[in-house]
Amino acid sequence: xTYKRQYVGLVKNGRKVVFSNFFCTSYDIDWKTKPIAVDxxxxxxxxxxxxxxxxxxxxxxxxxxx
Numbered sequence: 190x191t192y193k194r195q196y197v198g199l200v201k202n203g204r205k206v207v208f209s210n211f212f213c214t215s216y217d218i219d220w221k222t223k224p225i226a227v228d229x230x231x232x233x234x235x236x237x238x239x240x241x242x243x244x245x246x247x248x249x250x251x252x253x254x255x
Contacts, residue, residue: 191213192212192213193212193213193225194209195210195224197224204242205240206239206240207241208238209236209237210225212225212234213233213234228255229252229253229254229255231251233252234251235251235252236248
């Protein structure tokens with residue numbers, strides 16, 4: 190509940206997927222209109238792909254710590 194979220198629809202290998210971006214801080218970036226992408230930051234930042242046709246998640250990426 191403490192994470193903000195961004196969602197983008199994509200086509201990957203001919204399949205429709207949803208890229209989901211989660212973050213607990215936006216560093217004063219207007220996250221409602223601009224994508225959030227940071228290096229490091231630990232588990233405050235992670236993203237995952239969701240395939241609605243198969244109801245599966247893949248490609249989970251959790252940022253590391255510097």
